[in-house]
Amino acid sequence: MTVVLHAEPALEVAGVFFAALSGGLSAVRKHLDVFGVLVLAGTTGLGGGMLRDVLIGATPPVGITDPVLVATALLSGVAIWFFHPGIARMRRGVVVLDAGALGLFVIVGTTKGLQYDAGMLASVIVGTLTGIGGGVLRDVLTGEVPLVLQDRQLYAVPALLGAGATVLLWHEGWLAAWSATLVALGVIAFRLLSLWRGWVLPDA
């Protein structure tokens, strides 16, 4: 089955920008130099998609070929470099915007897996990885255990459910712009609701 589904490019650009912010902030907190801030922003904004593309064989990954996406991630790093005290104070805003990036990345990533015939299981995995992979690379590069594995928040879980829902819709032939939009909104709503209500996972 052919999947023709493109996230609005403007939305994807926004997703990269907001995801990259957390990388830049992390770099500033670690006192990296200006090159480090830009690399961390770029890796966090684009890294999930790069892991996905390498795993499904879509090389070179869009994270190094698409000038708009690369420029967006770097611009996010520049914004952090100049305005990080202000942006860090808007932490709640960053978290909300990052939830938007998560919802979008999961749909884009899962759909790309399906388009490359990676199969249903692999598409769920790379869809989730598109959402969480940038943050994992950010944490590994700054010497931290990835937050997504330890902070008990419901971040990967909505991503996984959204990726699973996308694959099911595709399997039933119902995957379209409107249904994918609903899934993305569901991921975002679940993520924000869990933050608001303080839902957490058990830890070991």
Place this chain on the structure above:
Amino acid sequence: MTVVLHAEPALEVAGVFFAALSGGLSAVRKHLDVFGVLVLAGTTGLGGGMLRDVLIGATPPVGITDPVLVATALLSGVAIWFFHPGIARMRRGVVVLDAGALGLFVIVGTTKGLQYDAGMLASVIVGTLTGIGGGVLRDVLTGEVPLVLQDRQLYAVPALLGAGATVLLWHEGWLAAWSATLVALGVIAFRLLSLWRGWVLPDA
């Protein structure tokens, strides 16, 4: 030369299960959350093969496409989640079973490299990496220097010798189920003997 050689699927599943245990245990020790425990088990059980598949261009890797292998690794994580105090007490048993996984992974990994025409040298390297790569990813994700690089144990050395032996057998036209089984048993025996006799590598 065509290589037709499949490890008994039941053995490969067992290998993934036992390799994944050490990832789950490491996650529990680091107090990761339940998602982190499952990811660490999955990465440790499947990560060596995923690195191999990405390096030889066999994408998407079996570690994200094969439902039985993925389910096995996750099941190992679930077992750790519920029974980790008991499993941690059986440390000696886990080490022995992990030696079995090592022997199996090296043969499977080296053979896959040969099947994908990676060449003899690359097949030795990816065969060894199939055996040790999951543990390396486990340690990087939990913020540790990889044990295999520092604990002086003879873990990578039997893997390397086993991978080399597999490539030599293939080169001579002697690679078959029975000879591969002998190599796997040799890797396991060497690993266990080194543990029993306390053989170690020099460190710097």
Place this chain on the structure above:
Amino acid sequence: MTVVLHAEPALEVAGVFFAALSGGLSAVRKHLDVFGVLVLAGTTGLGGGMLRDVLIGATPPVGITDPVLVATALLSGVAIWFFHPGIARMRRGVVVLDAGALGLFVIVGTTKGLQYDAGMLASVIVGTLTGIGGGVLRDVLTGEVPLVLQDRQLYAVPALLGAGATVLLWHEGWLAAWSATLVALGVIAFRLLSLWRGWVLPDA
């Protein structure tokens, strides 16, 4: 446009050897075992090119298929194992030789990106990554935040400029052995000049 450009193999071998030294020294400082020293030397000498090859789809990467390159990186590790006190005392010499490796890797890496039709932007990125990627892997494997992101030195910046210059030369049809040599010398000169004059990047 066809790019026919081979760095003198003897130069590439020298580059791998000198890049690998810093990996071996880092392993010794962390008291890794002899296998760890060899792996760190190998990863540091060959890892930038391996990341490049995986990103542009040139699998299996030369870093695991080319016997001369692999042997060179391992030989560098052996040299560190036996002579590390002496080599560590020649720190200034190692830094200068490492600048040579940087200049060479950037040209080789950028050109390979162009040869694999990765596009201009991706070629700049993988060219830079060929130069700095080995050190990033070295630091991640030894539990450090990558030096290149935090030490304020002008290391990635000359690499980036050299990669950009190579792509521009190619775009204008001027990329040839003599022009590539000039770019490599420019990268090396800029790197050494920055060290000599103490030029640094701002940090956060």
